[in-house]
Amino acid sequence: MADSKSQLVGSVISDRYEVHEEIGRGIFGAVYEGFHRQIEKPIAIKVLFQQVEAHDTGFKRFHREAQAASVLNHPNIVKIYDFGVSDSGRPYIIMDRVEGQNLKDILLKEGRMEAARALPVFLQICDALAHLHEHGFLHRDIKPDNIILHDTAFQKDYATLVDFGIAKKINEPKNRKLTMEGTVVGTPAYMSPEQVMGKKLDNRSDIYAFGVLMYVVLTSKLPISGGDAIETMTKQVTDNPTDIGRACPGIKIPKGLEMIINKALSKSPADRQKSMQELYQQLKACT
Structure with a gap:
């Protein structure tokens, strides 16, 4: 699914999450390497594709992904820290940056x-x-x-x-x-x-x-x-x-x-x- 990388790379979401390079793509969104300014920690940022965002079901699935992972606490499951909508209206999920x-x-x-x-x-x-x-x-x-x-x-x-x-x-x-x-x-x-x-x-x-x-x-x-x-x-x-x-x-x-x-x-x-x-x-x- 196409999405404009240039609009996101180099931007800052919610005044605290720096968006760096794209590192992967899932079913509903792209994943970017990022940095949490407040706690000074590398993070991963998943942003919903604009095409999916336009559909209510797509947004609900994205929200449920955040809900599913945020209630889990297991050493072998990626940790979710935050879910929200940016000032430009883009839904995002903040998670651990998993190396490897x-x-x-x-x-x-x-x-x-x-x-x-x-x-x-x-x-x-x-x-x-x-x-x-x-x-x-x-x-x-x-x-x-x-x-x-x-x-x-x-x-x-x-x-x-x-x-x-x-x-x-x-x-x-x-x-x-x-x-x-x-x-x-x-x-x-x-x-x-x-x-x-x-x-x-x-x-x-x-x-x-x-x-x-x-x-x-x-x-x-x-x-x-x-x-x-x-x-x-x-x-x-x-x-x-x-x-x-x-x-x-x-x-x-x-x-x-x-x-x-x-x-x-x-x-x-x-x-x-x-x-x-x-x-x-x-x-x-x-x-």
Whole structure:
């Protein structure tokens, strides 16, 4: 989605947030490197695209992203500090500036991860998603693009979950829903069968997407893919995932881990893990 970078770069929002260079783009807005003048700290600033801003639903989704992340307090979830509308009428979110690379770029550069390196990353993200679900939200867009890894003085591959642009309240009243049943929202390759079909979702839809993520990290391939978005979504409903050993000949992963991933990728939500907490305990048993 196009937006004028020049209007924002070099500006100051609400007399305290300096807008520096653009560092990324999400579904509804661009993310800029910034600086908080009052506390003298680097920050990230997400600003809603003008095209999205014109639509009431787009603004409400942006507001809900801020709400979803602001009520969460987890070491592996990006911290939101502020939400508001600038003097020029642009909605914005102020969040932690997360250093590192997103998981997608790491996989493109380095190839698949060995299980020994991947498991600690899986545990961090699984725990973060469990926290999200406990607070009544679904992420609905779990994928490598939305996970940032960096090394700290104490830990390699410290993971941070970002971008809650299509997060959704679990059991949201119908009169407050921004996505009507029958409407498809998400990234096709990571969408659960029920998400593709526009059905009512619960935490097990995120479990499916997390299963896809684990598969991709370990093999550098998608369990299900098509020539385009429509074909991919159709296959999510009709096709079974390619066996990990066939997708990546010679791969060595704990048998238990392969079983966990296969269970998470079950077509029926009833056949998957019941919760992220259950999945976390299963992953922990593989370490």
